[in-house]
Each structure stands twice: as C-alpha cells, then as structure tokens.
Amino acid sequence: MLPTGLELLRLLRLLSCVTLVLLFQVSDAKRDLISACTTCQKITDNFSKGFERTAKQNFGGGNTAWEERKLSKYETSEIRLMEIVEDLCESSSFECNRMVEEHEEHFETWWFKRKTKHPDLHKWFCIETIKVCCPKGTFGLDCNDCVGGSETPCHGNGRCDGDGTRGGDGKCSCDNGYTGEFCLDCREGYYNEVRNDTFSLCTECHSSCKTCTGGTHQDCDECKDGWEEDDQEACVDVNECSKDPSSCNEDQYCLNTEGSYSCKACDKVCSGCTAAGPDKCQSCASGYQDTEGTCTVMDINFKCQVSILCRVGLHHL
Numbered sequence: 001m002l003p004t005g006l007e008l009l010r011l012l013r014l015l016s017c018v019t020l021v022l023l024f025q026v027s028d029a030k031r032d033l034i035s036a037c038t039t040c041q042k043i044t045d046n047f048s049k050g051f052e053r054t055a056k057q058n059f060g061g062g063n064t065a066w067e068e069r070k071l072s073k074y075e076t077s078e079i080r081l082m083e084i085v086e087d088l089c090e091s092s093s094f095e096c097n098r099m100v101e102e103h104e105e106h107f108e109t110w111w112f113k114r115k116t117k118h119p120d121l122h123k124w125f126c127i128e129t130i131k132v133c134c135p136k137g138t139f140g141l142d143c144n145d146c147v148g149g150s151e152t153p154c155h156g157n158g159r160c161d162g163d164g165t166r167g168g169d170g171k172c173s174c175d176n177g178y179t180g181e182f183c184l185d186c187r188e189g190y191y192n193e194v195r196n197d198t199f200s201l202c203t204e205c206h207s208s209c210k211t212c213t214g215g216t217h218q219d220c221d222e223c224k225d226g227w228e229e230d231d232q233e234a235c236v237d238v239n240e241c242s243k244d245p246s247s248c249n250e251d252q253y254c255l256n257t258e259g260s261y262s263c264k265a266c267d268k269v270c271s272g273c274t275a276a277g278p279d280k281c282q283s284c285a286s287g288y289q290d291t292e293g294t295c296t297v298m299d300i301n302f303k304c305q306v307s308i309l310c311r312v313g314l315h316h317l
C-alpha cells in the first residue's frame with residue numbers, strides 16, 4: 001500500500017530530526033523551559049493562522065479520487081490538518097521543528113477528537129498536554145501564582161519572571177516608577193497617589209524635587225541639585241549666573257536655565273560679554289572698536305593711532 005502524504009511528511013521530518021540530533025547531540029540536554037513555551041506559543045499561533053488561511057479552501061485540484069472518497073469534508077480533513085502542520089515552523093527553526101515532530105500525534109488527536117470540547121489549542125496542547133506553558137499569571141513547573149496573584153501579577157506594576165511558562169522564579173521586575181518585592185512602593189522621584197494592600201499608583205515628582213509627597217514644587221521633601229528651598233519651603237531654581245566669580249570662562253556668558261545653567265560663547269567682536277550679540281560686550285576684542293555701544297571693525301586710521309605701523313605709513317598700503 002502506498003504511504004499517505006502525512007506518513008511521507010512524518011518520514012521526512014523524522015529523517016531531518018535524526019540528522020539534526022546527530023549534529024547537535026542535544027537529545028537529553030535540559031531545555032530552557034521559558035524558550036520551550038515561547039516555541040510552543042509560536043506553534044499554536046501559527047496553527048491558528050493556518051486554520052484561518054485554509055478556512056475557505058477545499059480539496060481543489062490534485063487530490064486523488066481515493067482521497068475524495070475517504071475524506072468527505074475538507075474542513076475537518078486530514079489533508080487540511082497536514083497543510084496547517086506543514087507551515088507551523090520556519091525550516092531553520094530547530095526547536096520548533098523538533099517540538100512539532102515530537103508531538104505530531106497530539107495535533108491529530110486534537111484535530112479529530114478534542115477540538116470541539118477544547119477549542120483553545122494553546123491551552124490544550126502547550127499547557128495541559130505537553131506541559132511547557134502555564135496559564136497566564138502563573139509560572140514554574142507546578143504553575144504557581146505569580147507574586148501579587150495570577151489575576152494581577154506584580155499588582156499590575158511589573159512583569160512576573162516566567163509568567164505563563166514552566167520556567168522562571170515568579171519574582172517581579174517592576175515597571176518604571178515602582179520598586180519592592182510586590183511593586184507597590186514608589187521609586188525615588190515618585191510619590192504614591194493611591195496606595196492600598198493590592199493597588200498602588202506612583203506618579204513622578206515635580207522636576208525640582210529629589211523626593212516628594214505630592215506633584216508640585218511645594219511638595220518636595222528634598223530639592224534636586226540645581227534647586228534650593230525658598231522662604232515658602234518650595235524648591236526654586238538656583239541662579240548660577242549671579243554667582244561671583246562667574247561659573248563660565250572669560251570669553252563666555254552665563255545662561256541660567258531651570259535646574260541648571262550653560263556657558264555660551266561671546267560674539268567674536270567681544271572681549272568678555274554679558275549676553276549674545278556685538279552690543280553685549282564688556283569690551284571690544286582686538287581689531288574692533290566701540291561704536292555707540294556696539295563693537296565694530298576698527299577703521300584703519302583709528303587703528304593707526306595705536307599702531308607703530310602708522311609712523312612708517314604702512315596703512316596706506
């Protein structure tokens with residue numbers, strides 16, 4: 001008797017699998033539990049895509065009369081299953097192809113016997129049958145609840161390690177602004193807007209606060225660098241530019257900003273300045289003269305008054 005398409009497919013898979021196993025010799029290697037679940041999730045996602053893709057198909061051309069007789073309805077046929085299973089993995093994905101090969105009979109069982117009662121393939125296959133995943137909000141070999149409970153892992157403020165897989169340790173990596181084992185505490189620079197045993201909302205402090213109890217510059221416990229407390233105990237900007245000596249070099253002027261300051265280059269006509277532009281010089285640079293408060297290019301006759309060149313008449317050149 002001739003082998004069916006599915007049997008041929010199996011044989012090919014087996015051959016490629018044996019080759020790969022020989023190549024890598026990983027038959028008994030302990031698999032990364034989290035990546036096994038990721039692989040399984042990918043397989044069941046691709047199964048759903050394949051299911052949709054084949055939804056409007058039928059046997060079409062190329063099927064033998066034997067197949068037509070044996071498989072009366074494409075929708076629930078082995079042919080359709082085969083077409084879906086063929087595209088579950090990228091050919092280069094060793095883990096995926098191995099998992100499909102190893103558990104191919106489960107797809108048949110589900111397809112012919114379990115699909116109606118257990119329509120969620122991921123749940124039936126990855127969680128309950130081959131046990132590489134856990135329900136959402138649980139982790140580890142026994143699918144224990146994540147910190148904070150399976151409904152709201154990490155109280156909704158973080159990510160539970162191994163969530164939904166048979167791996168991980170269930171500990172929380174808190175989102176930005178949150179800290180602590182349960183992700184209920186606020187990080188420095190954040191304050192609790194709402195807080196109870198199971199819920200916490202941390203909001204960023206005002207930009208002037210290092211730590212705070214509320215959202216304004218008057219709610220700071222401590223001011224950030226570049227800010228100082230005023231008479232009303234609010235954090236206000238330090239004007240670094242009013243300091244003597246200046247915080248900047250001689251050929252720069254100081255520009256005060258909220259929480260900081262910067263040093264900017266003076267105009268090239270200036271020798272020292274208070275702001276940008278040729279009219280903000282403290283004195284004019286060499287070769288420039290003060291003309292009604294603005295430094296301009298010195299005219300040649302004026303230049304001669306201060307130059308030894310005048311005496312030898314070189315300015316006429």
Ligand SMILES: [Ca+2]
Nearest residue numbers: 238257259260
């Ligand atoms: Ca400042």
